[in-house]
Amino acid sequence: MLVYLTRHGQTISNADDRVAGSLDVDLSDAGRTQAERLASAVSHFTFDAVFTSQLDRTIQTVRPLLRRSGTPHVSLSELNEINLGCLEGRFRDERDPEAAAMWAQRQAALATFRPPGGESFSDLQKRVRRALATIRYIAAQGVILIVGHRNVNRALLSELLAMPLVDALEFRPRANRLVKLTDNFTQSTSPLVEVFKITDHGKLQLDNKSGRLLHECRSLG
Numbered sequence: 001m002l003v004y005l006t007r008h009g010q011t012i013s014n015a016d017d018r019v020a021g022s023l024d025v026d027l028s029d030a031g032r033t034q035a036e037r038l039a040s041a042v043s044h045f046t047f048d049a050v051f052t053s054q055l056d057r058t059i060q061t062v063r064p065l066l067r068r069s070g071t072p073h074v075s076l077s078e079l080n081e082i083n084l085g086c087l088e089g090r091f092r093d094e095r096d097p098e099a100a101a102m103w104a105q106r107q108a109a110l111a112t113f114r115p116p117g118g119e120s121f122s123d124l125q126k127r128v129r130r131a132l133a134t135i136r137y138i139a140a141q142g143v144i145l146i147v148g149h150r151n152v153n154r155a156l157l158s159e160l161l162a163m164p165l166v167d168a169l170e171f172r173p174r175a176n177r178l179v180k181l182t183d184n185f186t187q188s189t190s191p192l193v194e195v196f197k198i199t200d201h202g203k204l205q206l207d208n209k210s211g212r213l214l215h216e217c218r219s220l221g
Helices: 012-016 031-043 054-067 097-107 121-140 152-158 208-220
Strands: 001-005 048-051 074-075 145-147 178-184 193-198 202-206
Touching: 031 054, 031 193, 048 121, 054 074, 054 145, 074 097, 097 202, 121 145, 121 152, 145 152, 152 178
Parallel strands: 001 145, 048 074, 048 145
Antiparallel strands: 001 178, 178 193, 193 202
């Protein structure tokens, strides 16, 4: 299976510096532009399937691509962003001191922190594994695109590259990056990893710095 992985476009919560987590929020105008650029950047690819979460921001991100290609689309609740409990919908800066303090605690212990009413990364990774099992069942020999979320994509990279989650957390998934990798589920060799920047003109440009980071993290596993 050949996997292309990217993050949804900018949301109205991203633009306002609010915590979204598992909330359903729309793309901002900038995010819709990013979605169009993604569609242009991969217009010459033939995907066997496109996978998203069931949150609108990932579905809105692939909509321009689906209009152009008619590729089968599968949305999985297991790919929804991490549930951040009592932090969701709140500012993460001085406008909400309590939430800002809790957010700082989370940033200091990303792998283990569980906000009240929310999930830890361990919880997230368990359901991402279930999603990946479904994806492999549907498109085991295919070429696929996954449009996910920041933390979901980290968990996916951890699974697909067989790297410790703590190393995958070093990667910063962005809306304007596209990660290409071979699924090593049935392979004895390490998967090839490439990272591309999606330019303002809707083209792909090799991002050697991000690609090296993923290779270095993979070598630690």
